[in-house]
Amino acid sequence: MSDDVLKYRYDAKMANKIEDKWQKYWDETHAFNTPNPSDEDFDKNLQPYVIMDMFPYPSGAGLHVGHPLGYIATDVLARYMRMNSYNVLHALGFDAFGLPAEQYAIQTGEHPEKTTKHNIENMRAQLKMLGLAHDPNRTFATIDSEYVRWTQWIFGKIYNSYFDGDELNPSGMSGSARPISELVDKLKASGKWNELGSDKARSEYLNNYRLAYISESEVNWCPGLGTVLANEEVTAEGKSERGNFPVFKKKFRQWSMRITSYADRLTADLDLLDWPDKIKHMQMNWIGKSTGAFIDFEVMVTDSNSQNLRVFTTRPDTIRGASFMVVAPEHPICAFPAKMQQKNVLEYINTARNKSSIERQQDAGKKTGVFLGLYAKNPITGEKLPIYVADYVLMNYGTGAIMAVPADDERDQEFANTYKIEFKQDYKKFETIESAIENLVQMGSGEKTTTYRLRDWLFSRQRYWGEPFPIIYDEEGIDYLLPDDLLPVLLPDVPDYSPKVYDIDDEDSIPEAPLSRTESWTSIELDLGDGKGMRKFRRETNTMPNWAGSCWYYLRYLDVNHVDNGKNASVVDPLLEKYWLGPEHNRTVSNTGGVDLYVGGVEHAVLHLLYARFWHKVLYDLGFVSSVEPFKKLFNQGYIQAYAYTNNFGQYVPANEVEEIKKDDEIIYEYNGELVNKEYGKMGKSLKNVITPEDVVKEYGADTFRIYEMSMGPLDLSRPWETRAVIGAMRFLSRLWRLVVNENTGGLVDDTKEVDVETLKVLNKTIEFVRTEMENIRPNTAIAKLIGLVNHLTGVLTNTNAVPRNVLKPLILMTAPFAPHICEELWQKLGETNSLLHADYPSVDKKYLVDDTIKIGVQVNGKVRATLEIATNASIDEFKNAALALPQIINVLGDKKVKKAIVVPGKIVNFVV
């Protein structure tokens, strides 16, 4: 019966059986546990290697086949590195705070912690099926109370630090975070501390320096989400990145982090990183460093009252060409328009304010503005320059005011033309920017400066599902950091954790933190040990943004159970940080230290990746970590896309029920006999085209799934999922299986055959090639080459009924990182008693890399006319003469004379006639 024939075949059933077996085995033998230097099984001869993914957010929707792409890639590389004698740290945690969990919880009425934990378990199970070799002991979620403790602890360190611009940082550049106590000491020494007098005044003074500080400033308020947002979370259209709700600029009292202090170092140190240029550019543009000068213009706002109007320019050398001034509608000088202009100015400012950012964008290019009726004095020429208010000048860049040089600036010229402002076409420029600045400095009318596009990072949210701040306020409103022994501050159980959301356009609404509703939690009585005894305090009721947890999770992997809360507490044992991330390993481009390979999507280019670098640098300055940067090498994987189909009404129909029909040379798609439209894009529930890893594992096995995802195309490119092509990966594995197992009997194939030279050549070329591709993160071509070797051996098997064992073993070892389960099984069948996880990766025997003869093309006038097989070491003349003797060449050349013969030994012969 056919069933008997298939009994020992590598099919989905067999694959699943093998996969269960080995996953259990790995579990039971703690195969993926990675020893720290202090552990018993630590081997100091192995080099450390840290490879990780951007950890997942455990969404309720579950995974589709696109999600694990990066996880499989890092897993393949981690397994490869283990077989190359590295102590590989490869773990996966969960980024579990955040809006979606909260929103899902609000919809279902369940506590976000419950749904989040449930989602994490689901995701763990989904990922487990794929045989990912994560260290099970190093996992955690950012919501774990011990993790929250350290997130709050780091916040405390940032809060209690200031940026000293003169101080050299440990990498020798100027500017470094220092404990705020050092600033206090300086203030005391200078007498300033006494001068400030009250605690309140002192606290407010320090607030101006703290790296985490409170300010009443313009923030992005999103009524639809009921929270304020960081600049990085607002789209170019002025909408919230999440939910696409309108965002308004409003002044609120909020927490920020002084990331702008680090703008220079965050820009400069990009040079040290092995990151895709694209991401480096995005960060550079986001930080937007530009050097130039401030120039002060005197403005008489009344006959007796003069104001200083400060502008920023990158071209101080063009100051003699300044023909007028322009200020932003929000600029303070707009409060002093000349009498006759007051009405116009007010009207204009109101219109400008009411413009949404979308309108502003649509109007970009159409310059509008109004004359203030005031004049500024050009400090160099003494000319009187009219001042305009116009919304093409932005308040949040530079100083919100510019000197307009229409002759040299398109925008200024456009404005001048619109308002018929006369300007100089020709004027005398300063020789250099430097000389212009020097001149201005001497006159006391300017200084050299650098401005940034980057703003400080808005750090508080009016949300329930986030880390509480370890901050309390006394009755005077003075803020204090909670002592370490009162950490973690955990979220209270509340009856209502939903944020107060408003109509999406309700600009005048105000944020309300959900935590503020629970009086029993917000009020706290304690003795801070400052000599004031037991006092009443109120807790900070805002929560941290979900970026907080992802800013340091890579450190937690190194020391996952770290609880040290003593006097010299650090977030991670310094010895472990030094071992895993320390700069002395110098394994790639530079000795910054940091994670050896970080794999994730491009979407975090200016969010997570910027924030994490900032935190890391603060921790570095304060001496808590030895690595300068958190992520030494970054790799952006592409996305797995999918086809979706819509009917005539634009509704999505189930993609797996759509039929492909060939009709008159054209391919059409039908669903229930109805013509449908094919679209290419994301995979998603609403698009009805989701394929889950479970589906694929059940039907083909996890190893096939892994091979397929790794072989679809280059890892950094996006590509469409095609279920019907998965079978190819399975055929590869079943051919590999058949090289070892007789599928009729279940017994071993004869593997005692003596290996022939031809096969050894194929093997060694494969080893050489595959190693190179692995090092360069090109799994797709590595697999192609492995398939080539399997196909070659299949030919050998067909012809001789036997396969040489000493070729099978390296083949299995090379395939193991991709398809670990089947390879463990085959390895065992070949009589090996140890798991191959730490077996030595095959190395090349160079003598089999060279062939005696090679085949090259022979061209006439650059066109290939024949193929020549010749001894590899033939001389130039031999190449030429052999090529000339080829019948095809004789034929093509006819009686034409060869003017020139180009011979590149081993490459090509070309005859020019």
Add this chain to the structure above:
RNA sequence: GCGCAUGUGGUGAAAUUGGUAUACACGCCAGAUUUAGGUUCUGGUGCCGCGAGGCGUGGAGGUUCAAGUCCUCUCAUGCGCACCA
């Protein structure tokens, strides 16, 4: 508008320094072996042409003995930034 990336068979895609374009896989075709069923093996498969031969890496030029690869221009798609002074 500026910047970056990509463009190769019916499909996903290969191709050290410029050196036989299309490795590997899907699909398709044929033969063998099996046979009631997503079997395996072997071979074929860029396009046009009966053939010799011609044409082929988005398009147009250029450099070169030789261009998918280098240069110039251009088109398309995707991403990022966008009045940044």
